[in-house]
Amino acid sequence: xSELLIKNAFVIDPLNHIRGxxxxxxxxxxxxVESVGPNAEVIDAGGMLTMPGGIDSHTHVCGTKVNFGRYMxxxxxxxxxxxxxxxxxxxxxxxxxxxxxxxxxxxxxxxxTLLEGAMAPLEARHTHEEFNYTPLQDTMANVLxxxxxxxxxxxxxxxTARAAAIVAWFLEAVKGFSIKLTNPGGTEAWGWGKNLTCIxxxxxxxxxxxxxxxxxxxxxxxxxxxxxxxxxxxxxLGTPGNYQCTLDTFDLVPDINRERQSLYATHVQxxxxxxxxxxxxxxxxxxxxxxxxxxxxxxxxxxxxxFGKTTTMTADGPMEFNLYRLHHNKWSNHDVELETGSGIIPxxxxxxxxxxxxxxxxxxxxxxxxxxxxxxILATDNPNGAxxxxxxxxxxxxxxxxxxxxxxxxxxxxxxxRVPLPAIDREMDWYDIAIMTRAxxxxxLGIAGQGKGHLSEGAEADIAIYPLRVGETDPSREYDAIIxxxxxxxxxxxxxxxxxxxxxxxxxxxxxxxxxxPKVSEERNILNDEEFKRNFDRYYxxxxxxxxxxxxxxxxxxxxxxxxxx
Amino acid sequence: xxxxxxxxxxxxxxxxPIEAEAILPSAFLDQEAKLTVWKGNKELPFAEVFAVSxxxxxxxxxxxxxxxxxxxxxxxxxxxxxxxxxxxxEGDIGMHCGNFMEAGTIExxxxxxxxxxxxxxxxxIICRGNAGxxxxxxxxxxxxxxxxxxIxxxxxxxxxxxxxxxxGSIVIHGNAGDMAGVDMHDGALVIHGDARMVCANMTGGTCxxxxxxxxxxxxxxxxxxxxxxxxxxxxxxxxxxxxxxxTLFIRRWQYMD
Numbered sequence: 001x002s003e004l005l006i007k008n009a010f011v012i013d014p015l016n017h018i019r020g021x022x023x024x025x026x027x028x029x030x031x032x033v034e035s036v037g038p039n040a041e042v043i044d045a046g047g048m049l050t051m052p053g054g055i056d057s058h059t060h061v062c063g064t065k066v067n068f069g070r071y072m073x074x075x076x077x078x079x080x081x082x083x084x085x086x087x088x089x090x091x092x093x094x095x096x097x098x099x100x101x102x103x104x105x106x107x108x109x110x111x112x113t114l115l116e117g118a119m120a121p122l123e124a125r126h127t128h129e130e131f132n133y134t135p136l137q138d139t140m141a142n143v144l145x146x147x148x149x150x151x152x153x154x155x156x157x158x159x160t161a162r163a164a165a166i167v168a169w170f171l172e173a174v175k176g177f178s179i180k181l182t183n184p185g186g187t188e189a190w191g192w193g194k195n196l197t198c199i200x201x202x203x204x205x206x207x208x209x210x211x212x213x214x215x216x217x218x219x220x221x222x223x224x225x226x227x228x229x230x231x232x233x234x235x236x237l238g239t240p241g242n243y244q245c246t247l248d249t250f251d252l253v254p255d256i257n258r259e260r261q262s263l264y265a266t267h268v269q270x271x272x273x274x275x276x277x278x279x280x281x282x283x284x285x286x287x288x289x290x291x292x293x294x295x296x297x298x299x300x301x302x303x304x305x306x307f308g309k310t311t312t313m314t315a316d317g318p319m320e321f322n323l324y325r326l327h328h329n330k331w332s333n334h335d336v337e338l339e340t341g342s343g344i345i346p347x348x349x350x351x352x353x354x355x356x357x358x359x360x361x362x363x364x365x366x367x368x369x370x371x372x373x374x375x376x377i378l379a380t381d382n383p384n385g386a387x388x389x390x391x392x393x394x395x396x397x398x399x400x401x402x403x404x405x406x407x408x409x410x411x412x413x414x415x416x417x418r419v420p421l422p423a424i425d426r427e428m429d430w431y432d433i434a435i436m437t438r439a440x441x442x443x444x445l446g447i448a449g450q451g452k453g454h455l456s457e458g459a460e461a462d463i464a465i466y467p468l469r470v471g472e473t474d475p476s477r478e479y480d481a482i483i484x485x486x487x488x489x490x491x492x493x494x495x496x497x498x499x500x501x502x503x504x505x506x507x508x509x510x511x512x513x514x515x516x517x518p519k520v521s522e523e524r525n526i527l528n529d530e531e532f533k534r535n536f537d538r539y540y541x542x543x544x545x546x547x548x549x550x551x552x553x554x555x556x557x558x559x560x561x562x563x564x565x566x
Numbered sequence: 567x568x569x570x571x572x573x574x575x576x577x578x579x580x581x582x583p584i585e586a587e588a589i590l591p592s593a594f595l596d597q598e599a600k601l602t603v604w605k606g607n608k609e610l611p612f613a614e615v616f617a618v619s620x621x622x623x624x625x626x627x628x629x630x631x632x633x634x635x636x637x638x639x640x641x642x643x644x645x646x647x648x649x650x651x652x653x654x655x656e657g658d659i660g661m662h663c664g665n666f667m668e669a670g671t672i673e674x675x676x677x678x679x680x681x682x683x684x685x686x687x688x689x690x691i692i693c694r695g696n697a698g699x700x701x702x703x704x705x706x707x708x709x710x711x712x713x714x715x716x717i718x719x720x721x722x723x724x725x726x727x728x729x730x731x732x733x734g735s736i737v738i739h740g741n742a743g744d745m746a747g748v749d750m751h752d753g754a755l756v757i758h759g760d761a762r763m764v765c766a767n768m769t770g771g772t773c774x775x776x777x778x779x780x781x782x783x784x785x786x787x788x789x790x791x792x793x794x795x796x797x798x799x800x801x802x803x804x805x806x807x808x809x810x811x812x813t814l815f816i817r818r819w820q821y822m823d
Binding site for chain 2: 072073074075076078329
């Protein structure tokens with residue numbers, strides 16, 4: 001039995017409506033409890049800002065695509081090199097660091113849980129292997145279903161229950177967590193050298209539209225009672241004028257879950273563009289935010305772009321090809337049979353570039369214009385918008401109008417006339433930031449019940465203590481102090497153990513993978529569906545019996561069983 | 567003026583490489599500094615690898631001359647980030663000599679291994695013997711190779727000489743291996759001997775080959791004849807496959823069969 005007492009913590013815990021109180025926190029065996037004995041280890045937080053461990057609800061850190069980003073950018077490994085030190089392994093890399101690099105840097109910032117944004121089911125083993133070497137965070141993976149042939153056939157036949165049964169089998173087989181749709185149908189079209197412009201285009205050979213796929217999957221998701229909603233990367237990412245497509249997509253979403261959103265739209269910054277070409281490119285964040293404000297069934301994340309070097313990687317193959325034609329640097333393109341694809345290119349977001357400056361502004365505008373911080377999550381779509389180490393700067397930008405003005409003065413001079421940002425006065429407070437970095441994620445992912453994102457009794461003792469004193473720091477003026485404070489915790493506590501102290505990771509750590517196993521009735525079980533099995537054997541290059549990820553790929557793991565309505 | 571002589575001691579396993587990025591003139595300005603080298607994952611004091619003798623004193627790096635004696639063919643990264651002064655290597659030198667060098671002179675009496683002067687910014691390197699592969703190039707994935715300064719090799723150079731060249735000049739008095747000047751975008755490359763497949767994907771800069779180019783890239787356009795020091799050269803422009811605006815001056819060439 002190990003016990004820990006955290007004294008004099010200035011706690012902000014939005015899911016419990018604690019807005020900043022000096023409290024003691026008691027921990028026993030990795031869980032928060034009501035009291036501990038006299039022999040407990042004591043940490044004196046001395047009034048420092050204390051919050052539940054951070055959660056990143058959309059990041060690309062583990063898997064084939066990330067690893068290919070490492071392959072093709074050996075120059076990235078020249079940055080961020082650290083030596084082996086104490087319990088810490090050697091690390092390297094900046095936008096696509098080694099797994100330990102990712103884990104240590106997230107831990108230094110107080111993050112304890114990560115959702116891998118896109119895992120191709122066929123290549124799930126690689127993701128799980130890298131999860132095992134991301135030891136200081138708990139992980140879960142979105143599973144890509146955007147171009148799954150069996151799913152698209154079920155959608156064409158308007159058989160939602162069959163789609164749900166197929167999802168159930170895949171989720172269990174690949175130990176995945178939730179449904180991800182990346183440019184639904186578009187990557188399949190890309191297999192034929194085409195793309196889809198928006199939700200009403202028809203996917204070649206399947207006679208379905210992205211709108212059909214999205215609406216069917218939202219219903220199937222609720223049939224399976226998955227903890228998280230459908231996680232959508234909209235069609236037509238990154239093209240001028242695509243905001244209309246995004247608004248049309250939002251119009252499709254019914255409000256069918258009381259606990260959380262029915263759709264999580266990710267990196268919406270990339271989907272909020274006005275204009276008809278790069279010449280008259282502008283921000284339409286206000287319309288997107290207004291749509292979100294009217295639809296409690298939608299949660300978005302920012303997909304904030306920050307200036308500097310990074311690597312973009314997504315399952316959206318055609319979009320990456322368009323980016324390649326803009327940048328004319330290296331490019332990787334990959335097809336995952338019957339399922340999805342991917343593309344990767346390195347990019348540099350420049351302050352001198354008008355388009356990049358507008359992109360930077362749009363992410364911030366979305367966060368500031370969406371009224372309820374539970375509906376707009378802080379993320380950069382790491383590493384697509386920026387490496388996650390930029391989060392503290394984003395927090396400071398959201399908390400300080402003065403900092404935004406100082407930054408606006410350094411970007412392309414025409415930016416101000418293309419974006420609403422200069423007219424926005426809102427400055428977010430500590431409570432808003434706590435929501436946007438942990439509470440909203442826990443609620444959106446449906447993992448508050450697993451003890452994530454809050455500090456109630458029984459919750460996992462994942463706690464971040466930042467060297468910031470809320471009463472003594474004025475975020476709107478002292479933005480440098482905010483950046484510094486959120487960049488490095490005083491203590492990061494994972495499952496009741498101090499894992500990181502002032503940037504020094506103290507333990508080897510063990511990752512926990514959360515995955516979902518929906519229980520489907522025997523008659524609906526896809527394993528009894530001869531057509532599914534016949535097509536699987538006919539089209540895949542692997543046998544169905546060899547497809548599921550073996551248990552040996554998972555170390556510590558938590559299986560979330562759901563009772564499907566099937 | 568300070569003269570530092572580093573005589574490499576006899577080693578039991580002379581094949582094991584030693585990383586010696588500490589060997590540069592400015593490092594000897596502080597007499598108190600404890601300089602080390604790395605052998606694998608072991609950090610060794612200088613005295614374990616070299617017999618060190620120092621004569622005179624110096625105010626700035628420019629007043630320091632380092633002489634390396636003995637078998638230095640497996641000693642790597644000498645003169646990395648060098649910002650002045652002079653290094654003379656009496657024998658051969660290992661990989662990555664003069665990485666990122668900014669100023670000063672390195673003279674190698676023997677041959678240099680791969681990556682000589684990679685990504686160097688300024689200063690000069692003279693190699694009296696041969697140079698290995700990737701002389702004056704960029705490291706893996708890097709978009710800019712050598713950016714300034716000069717490299718002169720009196721022997722032959724290996725493959726990928728001047729890859730990603732972005733400035734400065736490289737002169738090879740002997741032959742160059744395959745793919746010299748590949749992806750170069752600025753600067754000047756001169757090869758006095760023969761070469762193969764020069765300047766593929768080049769976008770800028772000039773390359774002159776006094777010998778014969780084998781397997782000449784078909785993606786260059788002939789733009790006329792020029793006289794250089796009394797000899798007639800054919801001028802090419804390209805690489806048009808990459809919308810390049812580089813210039814080649816070539817004496818003789820043959821296309822791939």
